[in-house]
Amino acid sequence: MAPTEDMIAQVQPLTPALRRYARAMLRHREDADDLVQDVLERAITGWHGRRKAASLRSWMFTILHNLALDRLRRQARRGVAAALEDLPQAHLATPALQEQGVQQRDVLALIARLPDDQRSVLLLVAVEELSYAEAAAVLDVPQGTVMSRLARARERLRRMMEDDAQGAIPRPALKIVP
Amino acid sequence: MTDKPITEADLQAHVDDRLPPERATQVEAWLLDHPLEAKRLAAYRAQNIILRAALAPIADEPLPPALDLRLHRSSRTKWMFHPALKVAGIAGLILLSGATGWGLRTWTTPPSVGTAALAREAASSYAVYASDAARPVELAANDRAVLDNWFSKRLSRPIRAPDLQRAGLTLMGGRLVATAHGPAGLYLYRDRGGRSIAVYMRPMEVEGSDHMKPRLEDGVAGWTWADNGMGFAVFGAAPGNGLHSTANLVRSQFRRT
Numbered sequence: 533m534a535p536t537e538d539m540i541a542q543v544q545p546l547t548p549a550l551r552r553y554a555r556a557m558l559r560h561r562e563d564a565d566d567l568v569q570d571v572l573e574r575a576i577t578g579w580h581g582r583r584k585a586a587s588l589r590s591w592m593f594t595i596l597h598n599l600a601l602d603r604l605r606r607q608a609r610r611g612v613a614a615a616l617e618d619l620p621q622a623h624l625a626t627p628a629l630q631e632q633g634v635q636q637r638d639v640l641a642l643i644a645r646l647p648d649d650q651r652s653v654l655l656l657v658a659v660e661e662l663s664y665a666e667a668a669a670v671l672d673v674p675q676g677t678v679m680s681r682l683a684r685a686r687e688r689l690r691r692m693m694e695d696d697a698q699g700a701i702p703r704p705a706l707k708i709v710p
Numbered sequence: 711m712t713d714k715p716i717t718e719a720d721l722q723a724h725v726d727d728r729l730p731p732e733r734a735t736q737v738e739a740w741l742l743d744h745p746l747e748a749k750r751l752a753a754y755r756a757q758n759i760i761l762r763a764a765l766a767p768i769a770d771e772p773l774p775p776a777l778d779l780r781l782h783r784s785s786r787t788k789w790m791f792h793p794a795l796k797v798a799g800i801a802g803l804i805l806l807s808g809a810t811g812w813g814l815r816t817w818t819t820p821p822s823v824g825t826a827a828l829a830r831e832a833a834s835s836y837a838v839y840a841s842d843a844a845r846p847v848e849l850a851a852n853d854r855a856v857l858d859n860w861f862s863k864r865l866s867r868p869i870r871a872p873d874l875q876r877a878g879l880t881l882m883g884g885r886l887v888a889t890a891h892g893p894a895g896l897y898l899y900r901d902r903g904g905r906s907i908a909v910y911m912r913p914m915e916v917e918g919s920d921h922m923k924p925r926l927e928d929g930v931a932g933w934t935w936a937d938n939g940m941g942f943a944v945f946g947a948a949p950g951n952g953l954h955s956t957a958n959l960v961r962s963q964f965r966r967t
Contacts, residue, residue: 535779539779540779540780543779544773544778544779544780547773547777547778547779548768548769548770548771548773549769551768551769551771551773551777552765552766552768552769555765555768556765556768565774565776565777568777569776569777572777572779576779639757639760639761639764640764640765643761654757654761655761655765657726658726658757658758658761658762659761659762659765663728664723664728676719679718679719679722679723680718682722683718683719683721683722686722686725686754686757687750689757690750690753690754690757693753693757
């Protein structure tokens with residue numbers, strides 16, 4: 533089925549954020565865009581069946597999140613490590629951060645080492661700026677769980693950044709499986 | 711005082727600026743007595759900033775044709791969504807990229823227009839001029855009226871240097887900057903610690919309005935946005951969320967004029 537003008541007007545502005553979340557979760561451009569295409573298809577075919585109570589954004593993020601988790605689980609079973617070269621080359625050194633003793637290297641490589649449930653909540657709240665209630669809906673957990681996962685994610689990332697700044701942890705070896 | 715005890719959830723919400731103002735004030739007061747917690751929260755806030763900046767370029771990329779629903783309106787591309795033909799996706803994609811003028815390479819090259827381009831110009835201007843000890847500005851703050859007048863004339867709309875005293879920033883002056891998109895205005899401010907902040911603006915041919923986005927260009931952090939055909943950027947060295955609140959202050963003042 534082809535999308536209507538109305539659907540396009542509502543969905544298109546959300547697509548860049550969906551791509552960003554998908555790529556941050558999967559760390560692979562083609563896989564991520566593939567997933568977003570799946571989300572768009574499902575959104576269009578399921579358009580009239582969706583619960584109007586939930587915001588379109590949290591609905592689409594819910595579809596995407598579930599697809600991303602499926603994909604990550606399948607990759608984990610096959611032992612595929614993501615391709616890091618697809619990450620944007622950000623030079624992450626701001627004076628504000630140096631003041632706090634954080635020597636910035638690759639924050640994206642660091643969050644990749646967070647457990648999936650912690651990485652997703654951090655991305656949804658800190659980057660996609662979903663409300664805590666929206667994040668709870670997307671992750672299908674109570675809001676209290678969102679808060680505790682968020683706290684764990686942030687603390688873990690903080691420790692990794694400190695260790696990273698001290699050069700205590702070697703960069704992860706990459707396993708690229710064709 | 712009968713304040714509820716501060717919880718970890720309060721602290722997390724404070725990092726995200728999502729507490730009601732009254733509760734935020736209580737948390738701020740509590741943090742003054744708990745410097746270690748304050749330091750931890752500052753690190754979390756920094757995480758928010760760098761994560762947004764590191765991932766912002768993805769959302770700025772032009773949509774690949776396969777994800778651009780407008781292209782799926784035409785009958786020619788509708789079959790792209792048919793699951794049985796999904797294997798034809800790559801071929802279709804290449805066809806589409808020819809048809810739409812988006813070469814595959816253009817997805818990855820940095821955009822030369824829009825607020826992403828503005829961000830790069832602003833960061834370069836900041837890097838060149840803010841560090842110039844001899845002559846960072848062309849016209850100093852005591853020539854502010856002349857400066858505002860000059861910018862207004864060259865940018866073809868009324869421009870006034872924003873008053874950023876509330877953010878602890880004093881105007882040093884400004885200069886006109888040449889860009890591929892015509893003249894741009896650069897005001898430089900200084901905070902109490904002697905750090906410079908650049909407020910940069912120019913008319914936008916595309917992306918005449920855009921929401922506020924965090925940027926990181928060659929190690930300089932900043933924010934960009936566009937309102938009514940005018941693009942703005944605030945770049946510089948400011949601890950914590952200082953730059954964001956400065957950007958909001960600039961934006962509110964320009965919206966009033």
